[in-house]
Amino acid sequence: MKLDCKIKIQDRQRTNGSSTLKAAKGVVGLAKSNNDEWVLVVRLFKDTNATQYKLRDNIQALLHRCINNGMATIQIKMPPHDVQLCEANVESLKTLLSSVRLASTGSNLPSSIKSISINAVEKLQRPALQLIVNQAIDYPTLKGFPSTLEKLIINAAHLRAPVDRRIFTLKNLHTLDLSDNNITELPSGIQMNHLHTLIIRSNQLKSFPNDIKCPMLKHLDLSQNQLEKFNVALLNISTLERLNLSSNKIKFIPRIILRVLPQLQVFNIASNLVRVIPNSIASGGTRLHTFHYDDNPLATEKMITCKRFNTTLLEIALRVVIKYRIPYDFKSIPRTLCLLLDEYETCAHCASACFIRFGEIIVPKQLSAIGVTVHVTAANQSFAVPVQERYCSIKCFNYGLRRAGMIQM
Ligand SMILES: [Zn+2]
Numbered sequence: 001m002k003l004d005c006k007i008k009i010q011d012r013q014r015t016n017g018s019s020t021l022k023a024a025k026g027v028v029g030l031a032k033s034n035n036d037e038w039v040l041v042v043r044l045f046k047d048t049n050a051t052q053y054k055l056r057d058n059i060q061a062l063l064h065r066c067i068n069n070g071m072a073t074i075q076i077k078m079p080p081h082d083v084q085l086c087e088a089n090v091e092s093l094k095t096l097l098s099s100v101r102l103a104s105t106g107s108n109l110p111s112s113i114k115s116i117s118i119n120a121v122e123k124l125q126r127p128a129l130q131l132i133v134n135q136a137i138d139y140p141t142l143k144g145f146p147s148t149l150e151k152l153i154i155n156a157a158h159l160r161a162p163v164d165r166r167i168f169t170l171k172n173l174h175t176l177d178l179s180d181n182n183i184t185e186l187p188s189g190i191q192m193n194h195l196h197t198l199i200i201r202s203n204q205l206k207s208f209p210n211d212i213k214c215p216m217l218k219h220l221d222l223s224q225n226q227l228e229k230f231n232v233a234l235l236n237i238s239t240l241e242r243l244n245l246s247s248n249k250i251k252f253i254p255r256i257i258l259r260v261l262p263q264l265q266v267f268n269i270a271s272n273l274v275r276v277i278p279n280s281i282a283s284g285g286t287r288l289h290t291f292h293y294d295d296n297p298l299a300t301e302k303m304i305t306c307k308r309f310n311t312t313l314l315e316i317a318l319r320v321v322i323k324y325r326i327p328y329d330f331k332s333i334p335r336t337l338c339l340l341l342d343e344y345e346t347c348a349h350c351a352s353a354c355f356i357r358f359g360e361i362i363v364p365k366q367l368s369a370i371g372v373t374v375h376v377t378a379a380n381q382s383f384a385v386p387v388q389e390r391y392c393s394i395k396c397f398n399y400g401l402r403r404a405g406m407i408q409m
Helices: 090-104 118-123 165-169 232-236 313-323 335-342 394-403
Strands: 002-011 024-032 038-044 051-054 059-063 072-076 081-086 130-133 151-154 175-177 197-199 219-221 242-244 266-268 290-292 303-307 359-366 373-375 384-391
Touching (some): 002 090, 072 090, 359 394
Parallel strands (some): 151 175, 175 197, 266 290
Antiparallel strands (some): 002 081
């Protein structure tokens, strides 16, 4: 049998338990030696030769506390080596350890365990981890993609919708870059559990799939596309740290963006059609540290955009649900109320929730004052952004007007 995983071999006498060696990709397996005894064969892909360890009466311990995470250590007596395995298939690792245990006592192994050929192991090639396609002619249309790929870059290859589904079945992919193609839409049902970087810059995307599932996605680049709105699907990727939506046609930034994307650190909305910035971006207390907003038709005047204070029973009820954190879902209250509750904005003065009845003003605000680095390229553009501030009551609204130097009601 053989098992692909990451391997680190540590000499217990030399390293005293602490080593700076990194685990490297390799193969570990069981083979029968010339005198019909089982040996453990270990080969790192970076080395040409495989190392063999006798197993009978030569195992000091098997450390398997983390076996369900694909990790285990086989301690050999002579030479005094620790063979540390990680990122292994859990079932195969369990089979390997139980076989090593049997072989160390001299017992027979089950007939399902076949001996590997040491020669074949030494001839194994390092699995392909990265593929870069820079022109259409290099696209592996017939051959397909190696399933071991971790990084796939397909640039300027005239890709268009429907995009080759095989790309989205690569289970180990952590980086996918499909920049400079003609993609108008991505397929639905994308699920990539290891993907942390997705770059679809310079395409013709008009939308983003609602059902994308990438639980590790940190960096998403959809710049230079045809997006006309900030897709709600983006608000479901709560792991996002860097989001680039520059050079699209987006008019509004959702007010709840930093509440639902709490990890967001860098946000680029430059070269869109945005007129105002939601107060949540300008109120601090988030991880956001860099905000690109240049080249947008930003409002330049202070203004009052809403003044609705005749409080309704609905408004009071919704505010109470938020204030006392009363749990709600589609089963307990109507769907429209759930959607309203998801989208509340907090009062810029007293921080209570506002839904339908509120006052709203647009005022310039310096983002640098709350520790956000802003990026402006146009020489005539100010560092102050027009921020949309909401106030829950006439009292709070008057406070906001006074602070903004506007006339009181
Ligand atoms: Zn208030």
